[in-house]
Amino acid sequence: MRYISIEYAKPGMMLARSVYDEADRVLVGAYNELTEDFITKLAKRGFPGVYIEDELSKDIIIQETISAELRNYAVRSLKECNIDATLDIAKAIVDQIMNSRVISLDLVDLRTFDDYTYRHSVNVAVLSTVIGSGMGMNSQELVDLCASAILHDIGKICIDKNILNKPGKLTSEEYDVIKTHARLSYDLIKEKWNISAKTKNGVLFHHENEDGSGYPLGLEKNNIHPFAKIIHVADVYDALITKRSYKKAFSLAEAIEYLMGGCDILFDRKVVETFLDYVPVYPKGITVLLSDGREAIVVENYKHSTLRPKVRLTTGEEINLSDETKNRNITIIGIQGEEIAVGEDLLQHEARRHFGKKHILVVDDMVTNLKTMQGILENDYKVSIVKSGQQALNFLERVMPDLIMMDIDMPDMDGIETVEKIQEKYGTQIPVIFLTALADEQTVQRCRKVKAKDYIVKPFKPVYVLARIVLALEE
Numbered sequence: 001m002r003y004i005s006i007e008y009a010k011p012g013m014m015l016a017r018s019v020y021d022e023a024d025r026v027l028v029g030a031y032n033e034l035t036e037d038f039i040t041k042l043a044k045r046g047f048p049g050v051y052i053e054d055e056l057s058k059d060i061i062i063q064e065t066i067s068a069e070l071r072n073y074a075v076r077s078l079k080e081c082n083i084d085a086t087l088d089i090a091k092a093i094v095d096q097i098m099n100s101r102v103i104s105l106d107l108v109d110l111r112t113f114d115d116y117t118y119r120h121s122v123n124v125a126v127l128s129t130v131i132g133s134g135m136g137m138n139s140q141e142l143v144d145l146c147a148s149a150i151l152h153d154i155g156k157i158c159i160d161k162n163i164l165n166k167p168g169k170l171t172s173e174e175y176d177v178i179k180t181h182a183r184l185s186y187d188l189i190k191e192k193w194n195i196s197a198k199t200k201n202g203v204l205f206h207h208e209n210e211d212g213s214g215y216p217l218g219l220e221k222n223n224i225h226p227f228a229k230i231i232h233v234a235d236v237y238d239a240l241i242t243k244r245s246y247k248k249a250f251s252l253a254e255a256i257e258y259l260m261g262g263c264d265i266l267f268d269r270k271v272v273e274t275f276l277d278y279v280p281v282y283p284k285g286i287t288v289l290l291s292d293g294r295e296a297i298v299v300e301n302y303k304h305s306t307l308r309p310k311v312r313l314t315t316g317e318e319i320n321l322s323d324e325t326k327n328r329n330i331t332i333i334g335i336q337g338e339e340i341a342v343g344e345d346l347l348q349h350e351a352r353r354h355f356g357k358k359h360i361l362v363v364d365d366m367v368t369n370l371k372t373m374q375g376i377l378e379n380d381y382k383v384s385i386v387k388s389g390q391q392a393l394n395f396l397e398r399v400m401p402d403l404i405m406m407d408i409d410m411p412d413m414d415g416i417e418t419v420e421k422i423q424e425k426y427g428t429q430i431p432v433i434f435l436t437a438l439a440d441e442q443t444v445q446r447c448r449k450v451k452a453k454d455y456i457v458k459p460f461k462p463v464y465v466l467a468r469i470v471l472a473l474e475e
Helices: 036-044 068-079 083-098 116-134 139-151 154-158 172-178 181-189 197-204 226-240 252-261 269-278 344-353 367-377 389-396 415-426 441-449 462-474
Strands: 002-005 026-028 049-053 287-290 295-300 310-313 318-320 332-335 359-363 382-386 403-407 432-436 454-457
Touching: 002 287, 026 036, 068 083, 068 116, 083 116, 083 139, 116 139, 116 226, 116 269, 139 181, 139 197, 139 226, 154 181, 181 197, 197 226, 226 252, 226 269, 252 269, 252 462, 359 367, 359 389, 367 382, 367 462, 382 389, 389 415, 403 415, 403 462, 415 432, 415 441, 432 462, 454 462
Parallel strands: 359 382, 359 403, 403 432, 432 454
Antiparallel strands: 002 049, 287 295, 287 332, 295 310, 310 318
């Protein structure tokens, strides 16, 4: 079987998997032929695609990580806020994953806009369990982890849906309301004697960051519970790759780049590395676009080589991209039908919401770094570049940018000293993101002292930089 985006579906194609609605009713059963009417209705409901079977893909077996029945039962239980049922579901999820021949996530979840919150929680539970298994957790630990992941967002039932689903910029007050969901989720389960302390910790602290910039307590590194570290990675990944009614999804590759870029800042590096081993960038059955212009279906993924799977061309010829002795010059450049959010779409959306291009000042003593940042930003932002802290101070006497990207390690006056001088004169009205190769504790503390919006460790991924800029400007 293979997966196709809904816009590539055609009448007469044979469905390989049933499609369900939010009430667990079969909309179109497996082994039925698609009709024009079915395709139109699925598209209107927001389904991103379907699985079909044809001659080219009939021998590609894509194993369900968990059954559709269990997934839909979990969604119903969450909608009903049946916390006790979710504990049994957690055990069932772990049992099904551990009984699988291969612990790898290949199946694309077919969900609509309307049931995002609940299916997101189930996906995070599956992802977290796979990560935990890869990190060597025993069965009971996996059940506790899975339960924590299922329940991590349950507190959102207490938050106004108009805030949760708001397509525009959140006010600071609305963002503060959103941030209460971790504690609200914890409050719903804290008195439950049959839920372990580990599970409760995972729920409460799943938005803590490695550098201490998260919430609700601003915990750092080893003070964050391992369950919370795992759920954090799974939660962010699933949110990034999911299309919502008001935003497009990150591409799978871009979401991976975001996780990699956030290692040791937002995410635990070991958790991200384990995630990369078990969650393929290009799931089996996906149609990808190759750098030589050809299309191919992903046939098999390889641990430690998730960016270079085995693929099958439309002619039937197979190419093992992980064999770089033969196929070094061929890479995957995209997925058929994929709408990419980072870059043009996401940043144009950002620009529209802020009524024109934002102005970013980049400060770095290295010309190559300035040119790199200019190349990343110039299509979507107005960019000015200066080579020293003093030049930055002189620039601000004439122009006030919307954001400053500041290198730290500069001669004469380092970046943090420069920001201190800026704040002495202008206050904290201009947000600052530090770009640095320094990630020691002393530097981090100095960045916090000047209330930096963010800091990004070099070398960085462009996708990660762009996403963090959008977040800084959104606030």
